[in-house]
């Protein structure tokens with residue numbers, strides 16, 4: 112599906128990889144930690160009024176990081192063009208694996224607000240969950256869309272791409288069992304543009 116704000120692909124991974132990723136996430140349960148947000152000072156912190164979820168660092172899902180990053184990287188120019196984003200020099204792909212369970216959410220925000228984060232250009236969110244789905248809610252909302260937000264359902268094996276500067280939120284998840292394996296899982300991240308030389312390497316004194 113395509114519209115002005117975002118690009119959605121269904122059945123993004125082959126079914127074996129989609130199921131393998133879900134099984135892998137469950138095995139890593141103990142390694143999940145409260146998700147952090149990046150403050151104005153560029154430092155990570157947990158702010159549970161703002162964002163409530165649990166995340167896994169890339170060292171715990173190396174193979175799936177590679178799989179998704181390669182697939183995305185190959186399509187960057189095309190995705191940028193379809194989102195009406197000026198061509199840019201590719202930098203790198205940042206990725207987390209995140210779980211939203213009962214009552215968890217992410218309040219309205221943009222992804223490239225301050226400091227180094229300005230080099231995030233495109234956000235992607237790949238969704239996966241148990242079959243059948245054991246939660247409701249958890250929609251991705253685009254709030255610039257008036258009068259009503261644009262609502263994206265977090266469907267298993269779909270991926271959404273959008274401009275990181277769009278205001279968006281995750282509607283609270285309703286997962287009656289509260290069980291980890293019944294959560295709303297994502298591989299979520301950003302396509303970064305290459306930082307300007309002077310930003311990446313401080314000038315010699």
Ligand SMILES: O=C(O)CCC(=O)C(=O)O
Pocket residue numbers: 217222236250251279280281297299300
């Ligand atoms: O999980 C989602 O649908 C969106 C996540 C998000 O906004 C983010 O990781 O910045």
Ligand SMILES: [Fe+2]
Pocket residue numbers: 220221222234279
């Ligand atoms: Fe976001």
